[in-house]
Amino acid sequence: MTTDDQTRPGVLEVRDVGKSYGAVRALSDVSLTFAPGLTAIVGDNGAGKTTLMKIVAGVHAPTSGQLFLDGEMVSFSSPLSARKAGIEALYQDLALADTLSIAENIFLGRETTSRMFGLRLLDRRRMERAAQEVIGSVGIRMPSARTVVRDLSGGQRQAVALARAIYFNASVLLLDEPTAALGPKETAAFMALIEGIVGRGKTVVMVAHNLTMALGMSKSVAVMRAGRVITQMDSASTTPEELNAFIVGAKDAPSHA
Amino acid sequence: MTSDLHDAVRPAGDEADDGKASRGRAVLGFLRGPGYVASNIRLLMVLIAVSVGFSIARPAFYTSASITNIFVSAVLVLLLALGETYVLISGGIDLSVAGMLALSGMASGYVMNLMYSGSGSAWGVTVIGVLCALAVGLAGGALNGWIISRLRLNSLIVTLGAMGVFTGAASLISNGNPITNFPASTFTLGDGSWGPVPIMVVIAAVAVVIYAFVTRRTRFGLHVYAAGANREALRRAGVSVPLVTIGVFCMSGLAAGLAGFLDTAHFLTASPTAGSNDLLLAVAAVVIGGTPLEGGEGSIVGTVIGALIISVLQNGFVILDVQSYWQLVAVGVVTVAAVYFGERDRISRLFKEK
Numbered sequence: 220m221t222t223d224d225q226t227r228p229g230v231l232e233v234r235d236v237g238k239s240y241g242a243v244r245a246l247s248d249v250s251l252t253f254a255p256g257l258t259a260i261v262g263d264n265g266a267g268k269t270t271l272m273k274i275v276a277g278v279h280a281p282t283s284g285q286l287f288l289d290g291e292m293v294s295f296s297s298p299l300s301a302r303k304a305g306i307e308a309l310y311q312d313l314a315l316a317d318t319l320s321i322a323e324n325i326f327l328g329r330e331t332t333s334r335m336f337g338l339r340l341l342d343r344r345r346m347e348r349a350a351q352e353v354i355g356s357v358g359i360r361m362p363s364a365r366t367v368v369r370d371l372s373g374g375q376r377q378a379v380a381l382a383r384a385i386y387f388n389a390s391v392l393l394l395d396e397p398t399a400a401l402g403p404k405e406t407a408a409f410m411a412l413i414e415g416i417v418g419r420g421k422t423v424v425m426v427a428h429n430l431t432m433a434l435g436m437s438k439s440v441a442v443m444r445a446g447r448v449i450t451q452m453d454s455a456s457t458t459p460e461e462l463n464a465f466i467v468g469a470k471d472a473p474s475h476a
Numbered sequence: 477m478t479s480d481l482h483d484a485v486r487p488a489g490d491e492a493d494d495g496k497a498s499r500g501r502a503v504l505g506f507l508r509g510p511g512y513v514a515s516n517i518r519l520l521m522v523l524i525a526v527s528v529g530f531s532i533a534r535p536a537f538y539t540s541a542s543i544t545n546i547f548v549s550a551v552l553v554l555l556l557a558l559g560e561t562y563v564l565i566s567g568g569i570d571l572s573v574a575g576m577l578a579l580s581g582m583a584s585g586y587v588m589n590l591m592y593s594g595s596g597s598a599w600g601v602t603v604i605g606v607l608c609a610l611a612v613g614l615a616g617g618a619l620n621g622w623i624i625s626r627l628r629l630n631s632l633i634v635t636l637g638a639m640g641v642f643t644g645a646a647s648l649i650s651n652g653n654p655i656t657n658f659p660a661s662t663f664t665l666g667d668g669s670w671g672p673v674p675i676m677v678v679i680a681a682v683a684v685v686i687y688a689f690v691t692r693r694t695r696f697g698l699h700v701y702a703a704g705a706n707r708e709a710l711r712r713a714g715v716s717v718p719l720v721t722i723g724v725f726c727m728s729g730l731a732a733g734l735a736g737f738l739d740t741a742h743f744l745t746a747s748p749t750a751g752s753n754d755l756l757l758a759v760a761a762v763v764i765g766g767t768p769l770e771g772g773e774g775s776i777v778g779t780v781i782g783a784l785i786i787s788v789l790q791n792g793f794v795i796l797d798v799q800s801y802w803q804l805v806a807v808g809v810v811t812v813a814a815v816y817f818g819e820r821d822r823i824s825r826l827f828k829e830k
Binding site for chain 1: 706708714773
């Protein structure tokens with residue numbers, strides 16, 4: 220693991236970002252700053268939340284605008300280059316390989332190897348030990364790091380995807396509706412894990428549907444509508460009712476931008 | 477809170493597991509487990525049962541000559557099946573392996589025949605013949621993989637086309653005629669023995685060890701499984717899926733190339749119609765060996781046992797004086813049965829889980 224936690228606070232700034240698919244404008248002039256702590260992004264379907272997440276995660280390239288990480292301009296050509304900069308994403312569909320073990324999933328693409336006869340060979344034992352540790356550190360009881368992911372429950376699978384995102388010490392964690400597929404009990408457990416990660420000083424950006432939950436957990440909340448950021452405010456200074464008014468367009472942005 | 481959290485992430489089936497089911501699992505659990513070890517042990521028992529059956533029916537089956545024959549006849553199919561295992565695990569299929577066997581066998585036969593002066597053991601010529609067959613196999617596999625990943629085409633249709641190209645090219649090399657007259661060293665590789673062990677079997681064993689090792693111990697091997705399980709996950713993990721695809725078809729082409737050389741060496745004839753039934757037998761060996769057509773799982777060890785089961789069936793039928801056409805019928809039936817049982821396992825596992 221890297222130990223440059225202190226030197227990289229993980230402040231992510233999105234500046235004037237736009238994205239068009241042909242004639243369709245998915246994002247227009249989006250400017251947001253994500254500081255350490257949890258920022259919630261709320262908005263109706265099609266507001267551009269997921270598109271924004273995918274741009275920050277390096278899945279899509281923006282049509283215009285820039286990204287800054289800790290004041291430095293960055294641009295990502297692929298999910299891998301975003302990861303290398305310390306930005307990890309947890310996708311709605313989790314992107315787990317069902318027939319691989321927990322350890323293999325966590326390390327996929329970044330396998331630990333050891334040299335033998337001049338060849339780089341998988342060091343399964345080390346990966347399994349490290350996987351066991353990171354799973355333990357997020358407070359989840361799992362059968363064994365060798366267990367095939369297919370045999371896990373929904374909450375356990377989510378935890379594996381989360382463990383994969385935090386193991387490599389990302390400074391920014393992106394969550395796109397992470398609890399959409401979970402029951403109430405699993406959701407509570409998962410959100411407890413996220414609070415633990417926020418407590419370690421990470422920057423967490425979460426696209427959320429449940430406004431009460433989003434406000435309860437976040438430090439700051441941004442509202443998007445029709446590809447634009449309507450407002451970004453302190454979570455403590457607003458209510459679910461006010462947020463909803465912004466989301467449906469009953470209330471417009473305070474004219475500061 | 478912590479205990480809550482543990483409850484929340486417990487596997488759903490935990491509570492229901494007490495009682496009858498767990499007792500049964502304790503006794504024969506290792507046979508029913510999800511891992512490939514358990515399914516390979518089951519397969520091995522099938523192999524032993526079939527062998528014992530034939531031995532009882534005809535004691536002649538259980539002679540060293542007959543057992544050697546089983547291994548030798550398994551070699552060519554096994555080599556094709558080794559590469560096919562990679563392709564199936566990665567979620568594709570390679571229909572061109574038998575065509576590649578014919579093409580590489582002809583190409584190496586042509587080159588060796590051209591270089592051979594007509595006397596002596598001429599090991600140099602044989603070595604060049606081996607390299608030629610491997611190079612043709614590698615090139616054909618790389619081409620398959622490149623077309624499939626670059627043009628994003630289905631592997632079934634691309635390799636179906638490649639099967640035609642390779643088979644046709646094999647005949648074009650000498651206008652459809654077989655090629656003969658090779659150095660003695662070629663025949664040594666194809667039909668010689670070290671003590672009781674045929675050299676061809678030793679070569680196949682080395683290939684098995686290498687192919688099994690790559691699946692279990694290298695990053696590439698892991699990526700082959702991941703490609704079959706969830707291509708998108710592999711892509712998001714930052715791995716080049718096209719390179720994995722090309723690698724998989726190169727492994728398939730290489731093994732088919734080696735099979736082509738050994739076919740030429742064993743029969744001392746390079747024939748453009750070599751391996752005409754071997755596509756069915758190779759895919760059958762992989763499927764009987766427990767690799768599902770969906771990919772993501774499977775093992776080289778399973779494929780080896782699958783190839784041996786096919787070989788035992790074929791040799792058993794010969795010894796029982798069954799008309800040889802029945803062999804193909806039997807292999808076809810066994811293959812479909814293997815798919816059925818594999819599918820049933822998977823469905824029951826799905827129900828157990830939810």
